Amino acid sequence: MFKYLGVANKYPIYLESSLEVNRKSAQRHSRHSGLQLACAMPKKALLRKSYFRGVEMVTVYDIKPNMLIEATAKKLKELGIAKPSYIDFVKSGPDKMRLAQSGDFFFVRCASLLRQAYVNELVGVNSLRTHYGGRKNRGVKPEKHRDASGSIIRRGFQQLEKLGLIEKKKVGRGITGKGKKLLDSVARELAGQNKAA
Numbered sequence: 001m002f003k004y005l006g007v008a009n010k011y012p013i014y015l016e017s018s019l020e021v022n023r024k025s026a027q028r029h030s031r032h033s034g035l036q037l038a039c040a041m042p043k044k045a046l047l048r049k050s051y052f053r054g055v056e057m058v059t060v061y062d063i064k065p066n067m068l069i070e071a072t073a074k075k076l077k078e079l080g081i082a083k084p085s086y087i088d089f090v091k092s093g094p095d096k097m098r099l100a101q102s103g104d105f106f107f108v109r110c111a112s113l114l115r116q117a118y119v120n121e122l123v124g125v126n127s128l129r130t131h132y133g134g135r136k137n138r139g140v141k142p143e144k145h146r147d148a149s150g151s152i153i154r155r156g157f158q159q160l161e162k163l164g165l166i167e168k169k170k171v172g173r174g175i176t177g178k179g180k181k182l183l184d185s186v187a188r189e190l191a192g193q194n195k196a197a
């Protein structure tokens with residue numbers, strides 16, 4: 001059973017009523033939320049949900065990333081993102097052993113780029129090369145991290161910019177309002193499907 005305590009950082013704060021009083025934990029959590037809590041508050045007790053006119057709003061953070069990226073990739077394919085001609089003949093990075101097995105790899109990568117821009121506000125090719133990279137198998141020698149292909153990421157950004165979902169900033173790239181709207185609409189659709197199932 002959860003008890004409503006108030007709002008902190010635009011999110012309602014709930015507390016599980018069955019928890020025992022723990023002053024130190026309460027003080028620690030009150031520093032983060034700005035509220036003076038009377039009991040312990042573990043992470044599971046905090047429910048971060050936003051509401052608009054009494055209706056629960058579903059955002060990107062409420063949906064599993066894999067589900068969201070797959071659904072967004074289908075939407076981007078419908079919107080007409082152009083797939084580079086070389087994409088079926090190259091690996092996505094030196095750490096990979098084989099080519100991408102999925103025919104929709106580029107659309108999935110674009111959807112992932114869009115989600116990264118949503119979550120991190122500003123993203124760049126170099127930081128995402130590190131993010132999408134992995135360990136290179138070097139035989140008997142120890143494995144080493146290798147960055148992913150920058151060309152695929154750059155082409156993905158260029159295609160998303162053409163659709164107006166991402167824009168260039170002074171440093172890096174950021175998501176536009178149109179991009180946020182697309183991701184939030186996909187998240188709402190997936191949440192509706194989960195409730196129906």
